[in-house]
Amino acid sequence: MLLSPNAMGPRLRGGLYLTTGLIAAFLLLPIVFIVLLSFGSSQWLVFPPPGWTLKWYAQFFANPEWMDAALASLKVAVLTTICAVALGLPTAFALVRGRFPGRELLYGLFTLPMIVPLVIIAVAVYALFLKLGYTGTLFAFVVSHVIVALPFTIISIINSLKLFDQSTEDAAVICGASRLQAVFKVTFPAIRPGMVAGGLFAFLVSWDEVVLSVMMASPTLQTLPVKMWTTLRQDLTPVIAVASTLLIGLSVLVMLAAALLRRRNEVSA
Amino acid sequence: MSAVIQETAQGGTLVSLRNLNKHYGDFTAVDNINLDIRDGEFLTFLGSSGSGKSTTLSMLAGFETPSSGEILVEGKSLVNVPPHKRDIGMVFQRYSLFPHLSVRDNIGFPLDIRKQKGDARERRVDAMLKLVQLEKFAQRRPAQLSGGQQQRVAIARALVYEPRILLMDEPLGALDKKLREDLQDELRHLHRRLGITIVYVTHDQEEAMRLSQRIAIFSHGKIVGLGSGYDLYQNPPNTFVASFLGNSNFLRVQAQGNAAARFESASLAIRPTGGLREGQDLVLMIRPEKALALSAEQAAAQPLQAGWNEVGATVQEVVFLGESQTCSVTTVGGTQLTLKALSGGQPLHPGSPVRVRWAAADACVYSQWNESDLVKGAH
Numbered sequence: 001m002l003l004s005p006n007a008m009g010p011r012l013r014g015g016l017y018l019t020t021g022l023i024a025a026f027l028l029l030p031i032v033f034i035v036l037l038s039f040g041s042s043q044w045l046v047f048p049p050p051g052w053t054l055k056w057y058a059q060f061f062a063n064p065e066w067m068d069a070a071l072a073s074l075k076v077a078v079l080t081t082i083c084a085v086a087l088g089l090p091t092a093f094a095l096v097r098g099r100f101p102g103r104e105l106l107y108g109l110f111t112l113p114m115i116v117p118l119v120i121i122a123v124a125v126y127a128l129f130l131k132l133g134y135t136g137t138l139f140a141f142v143v144s145h146v147i148v149a150l151p152f153t154i155i156s157i158i159n160s161l162k163l164f165d166q167s168t169e170d171a172a173v174i175c176g177a178s179r180l181q182a183v184f185k186v187t188f189p190a191i192r193p194g195m196v197a198g199g200l201f202a203f204l205v206s207w208d209e210v211v212l213s214v215m216m217a218s219p220t221l222q223t224l225p226v227k228m229w230t231t232l233r234q235d236l237t238p239v240i241a242v243a244s245t246l247l248i249g250l251s252v253l254v255m256l257a258a259a260l261l262r263r264r265n266e267v268s269a
Numbered sequence: 270m271s272a273v274i275q276e277t278a279q280g281g282t283l284v285s286l287r288n289l290n291k292h293y294g295d296f297t298a299v300d301n302i303n304l305d306i307r308d309g310e311f312l313t314f315l316g317s318s319g320s321g322k323s324t325t326l327s328m329l330a331g332f333e334t335p336s337s338g339e340i341l342v343e344g345k346s347l348v349n350v351p352p353h354k355r356d357i358g359m360v361f362q363r364y365s366l367f368p369h370l371s372v373r374d375n376i377g378f379p380l381d382i383r384k385q386k387g388d389a390r391e392r393r394v395d396a397m398l399k400l401v402q403l404e405k406f407a408q409r410r411p412a413q414l415s416g417g418q419q420q421r422v423a424i425a426r427a428l429v430y431e432p433r434i435l436l437m438d439e440p441l442g443a444l445d446k447k448l449r450e451d452l453q454d455e456l457r458h459l460h461r462r463l464g465i466t467i468v469y470v471t472h473d474q475e476e477a478m479r480l481s482q483r484i485a486i487f488s489h490g491k492i493v494g495l496g497s498g499y500d501l502y503q504n505p506p507n508t509f510v511a512s513f514l515g516n517s518n519f520l521r522v523q524a525q526g527n528a529a530a531r532f533e534s535a536s537l538a539i540r541p542t543g544g545l546r547e548g549q550d551l552v553l554m555i556r557p558e559k560a561l562a563l564s565a566e567q568a569a570a571q572p573l574q575a576g577w578n579e580v581g582a583t584v585q586e587v588v589f590l591g592e593s594q595t596c597s598v599t600t601v602g603g604t605q606l607t608l609k610a611l612s613g614g615q616p617l618h619p620g621s622p623v624r625v626r627w628a629a630a631d632a633c634v635y636s637q638w639n640e641s642d643l644v645k646g647a648h
Contacts, residue, residue, distance in 0.1 A: 171365040173353045174330055175379040175426065182353075185378075189369040 031248055038241035045238060056238040066243065069227035075138065076213075076223055077206040080145040084202035085195060087146065088153035095154070096161045111151040118211045121147060126215040136218025144216055145206040152205060153198035160194025161187075193262065200258045204251055283308040283466050284329070284434065289338035291324050291490075298324040300490035302338075306468060308433075311460050313469045313477040316487030322470050325487070326436055329468065331355050342434075358427030358435040362442050364419040366411035372422050373398070373407040379430040397425040400459070417448045424456075428463070437469045441476070453479050474514055478502075486510055502556075508638035511554045518560070518606045519643040520553040520632075528629075533602030537578045538629035545636070552635045552643065557609040559631040562596050562617060568624035579626045582606065584617050598623055 008016065033047060038056060040049025060066050095107050113121060125144045126135065134140045164187060172182035188195070210225040217226045228243050284306040291299040299321045306312055314322035327333040329340060331352030340347040347355060366375050374381075376397050380390045398404045401421035411419055420440055427435055441449045457480055460467055471477055477484050478498040486494035486501065486509075494501050494510035505511035508519070522530035522537060524545040530537050530553070539553065562584070563571065573579050582598035585605075596608045596617060606625060617623060 165363055165365060167361045167363060168365040168367065170330075170332055170352075171359070171361060171423075171426075172367070172378070172382075173332075174355075174357060174359040176353050176356075176382040176430065177378075178351070178353050181382065186367050190367075 034241050034244045035248070037238060038245040040238060040241075043238060045236060045241065056242045060239050060242040060246075063239070066224075066227060066239065069222055069224045070243075070246070072138075072141075072221055073207060073224040076141045076145060077203050079138070079142045080149050080206035081199045081203045083142060083146045084149045084153040085157075085199045088150055088157050088198055088202075089195065091150075091154050092157035092161055096158055097166070110154050113148050114151045118148065122212045122215045125212065129216070135216055136221050138221065140216045141213065141221070141223065144212040145209055146202075148209065148212065149202035149205040152201035156198035156201060157191065157194045160191040160197075164190050196261055197258055200254050204254055207251060207254075208247060280308040282306065283342065284468075285339070285341040285344075286325070286329075287339040287341065289325065289328065289340065290336045291321075291328060291333060292336045297490050299328070299335075302490075302492055304485060304492060304495070306434075306466060307483075309464050309466055311457075311467045311469065311480060311482045313471060313481035313484045314487055315471060315474060315477040315484050317472055320487035321490035322485075322487040323438060324490075326438055326468060326470050329434075330357060330359050330436055356430070356432050358430070358432035360420070360423045360427050360435070360437045360440045362439040364411070364416070364423045364443075366419055366422055366426070368411055371408050371410060372403060372414070375411065375422055376425045376429050378426060383430065393429055397429045400428070401425045416444050417452060420444065420452065421455075424459070428465070433466060435465050435467045437467065439471055440469075442471070442473075449476070450479075456480060486513060488513075504633060505554065508552060508554065508635050508642040511633065511635075512642040516557050516607060518555045518557065518608075519638075520555070520604060520606075522551050522553055524549040524551055532580065533600060533604070535578075535580050537580075538576060539632065539634050540630060542634045542636075549636065552638045554633040554635065555606075555627050555631065557595070557607045558593075560606065560608045560625055560627040562598060562608045562623045562625055564617065565622060565624065568626075573626065574628075576630060577626050577628050578632075579624050582623050582625050584619050584621050584623055586619055587617055596623075598625060600625075 036049065037045050037047065039052050039054070040046065041051035041053040041055075042049055091110060095103060095110070122144070125140075125147065129135045129140045129144075168190065169179075169182045169187050172186040173179060177185060208225055209223075210229060213223045213226045214229060217223070222230070224243055224247060228240050228247075231237065231240055282305040286302050286304040286306075289299055289302040289304075290297070302321075302325060314325060316322045324333060328335050329347075331347070331350065335348060367378065370378065373394055377390055377394045380393060385393075395404075398407055401424055403418060403421055403425070406414060406418060411422065414422065423440070441452055444452065453476060456467075469477075469480060481498060483496060484494070484498055484501055485492045488509055494506050494513075496506075501510055502514050505514065505517075511517045511519075520532055522532045522539070524530050524542075524547060525536065526547070527543065527545055528539060528541040530539050530551055532553075537553075539551075545551070562582075568579070580600055582600045585597040585599055587597075588595040593609050598606050598608065600606065608625065
């Protein structure tokens with residue numbers, strides 16, 4: 001094959017490595033800078049840092065505002081994950097197994113939030129919640145995040161459900177399990193990778209969501225990205241770099257967990 | 270021909286299908302089927318895809334609801350019983366094992382659902398592992414087994430709760446020929462040992478012959494032939510079954526009384542058949558292996574036996590197949606015949622004249638037929 005690295009000449013292969021390396025650097029360098037800056041001693045975010053310190057981390061963890069924001073983020077992300085999977089699961093079953101008119105249309109509708117500009121959703125949800133008096137509540141955060149997280153969860157579950165042979169579920173039924181028992185004892189374990197991946201996607205979407213959150217936030221309830229955004233507009237402190245590092249750190253952990261899980265499933269399958 | 274010729278030790282009727290119908294919109298998948306399944310028999314639904322055999326099996330299992338009609342087990346209706354309460358075992362084409370459970374737990378699943386625990390469960394699972402010879406693989410996951418092993422797990426899982434009826438939906442279809450034949454033998458022995466009623470679906474007529482005591486031949490949602498493989502092959506009830514099972518030659522003739530008919534310019538003896546009009550169009554069916562092709566010298570040396578017919582023909586093609594030879598001939602009137610049994614060692618050559626002989630008793634007589642069946646017949 002033309003594009004197989006093994007069949008290429010050394011010069012072509014070297015070029016490929018170089019290009020790949022440059023792209024990776026382009027994507028990763030900003031993150032590396034931020035992480036390094038969070039440990040830098042200068043309070044003006046100077047690079048390279050004149051010295052190394054953990055004092056910004058101390059400041060972050062000592063400041064109740066930052067801690068509240070981080071905790072709020074975690075709470076919203078966990079609740080969003082639970083709601084997205086709880087709603088995504090029956091939706092995926094209906095879309096894969098249902099035989100009703102308008103099924104394709106419904107699928108389009110459920111995945112629409114992936115295409116519609118976030119700002120439009122944000123304004124719409126904000127207007128609604130303002131009228132209902134829900135802005136600034138945990139409920140508002142979770143609902144708005146579920147809207148944008150749900151497509152990822154649904155698609156992930158649909159993919160694993162399509163790969164699942166329904167005669168396996170029928171086999172459980174003929175063995176004596178009711179349809180519900182069969183779904184819980186056979187189908188759910190079989191599509192678990194899709195459910196977990198869908199949940200992780202939902203978590204990540206919520207964890208670093210900022211556009212909707214800025215609209216939903218109140219002085220008493222804001223998520224970490226919102227707190228960073230508002231802080232950034234007042235002063236440029238390395239504590240923001242700390243918050244960024246923690247934000248990225250958890251995202252990376254979640255991605256690693258997903259990758260590990262996938263590998264384990266590939267081994268057992 | 271049938272592996273289990275006449276083994277009629279079964280009891281009475283276990284399952285009855287009464288006027289069973291299944292429609293999908295305008296399409297009739299199953300068309301008014303009536304069938305009695307005997308207790309302890311091995312019955313095969315044989316047919317091409319879309320013939321209604323799988324839909325009928327699915328209604329037996331409870332995954333499809335009949336549009337109308339009844340399914341009775343020992344006289345009790347099954348139509349409103351959900352599949353998980355029917356106590357029927359089923360083996361699927363694609364094994365359908367539970368991927369997250371070990372072989373042991375796959376087989377134990379029906380017992381777990383029935384809340385059977387402890388020693389009793391373990392003993393029964395052990396017995397099943399032994400039955401399908403998979404003791405060594407008890408702790409493996411399904412994905413770590415070969416196709417044949419997976420299907421044996423599926424059979425063990427379907428038998429562990431001792432259902433009276435075992436349904437099998439093309440269970441060997443995904444396996445290669447050698448393995449399929451091994452498992453067919455295993456399955457036949459299993460059936461003999463357990464005395465369970467097996468309803469088996471396949472499109473492979475050799476498999477149906479090899480396994481079944483009775484075969485139900487499906488076509489367009491109807492059962493068009495029911496009987497032992499031997500009977501269906503030797504005396505097909507209609508031209509469809511005749512052309513569907515094995516190879517066949519069809520001769521168009523006109524009745525001359527009740528035991529004779531005119532074929533082209535010759536007069537033939539036929540099986541005595543009641544209710545024939547003089548000159549009525551009939552079709553004779555002769556299996557290739559029932560007809561003999563003799564050279565002119567051979568024919569002169571062997572006088573025609575009583576009850577046999579002879580017509581003249583010209584050899585078109587001879588194909589050597591190892592244990593047999595196939596010889597295509599054309600009669601004076603242009604009818605194509607395929608013959609299997611060649612008499613004597615003298616080879617026949619294309620273009621040479623032959624005398625084709627068969628016993629009148631070996632030819633089936635049909636007064637009704639579908640033209641499309643006659644076209645399919647000779648190969």
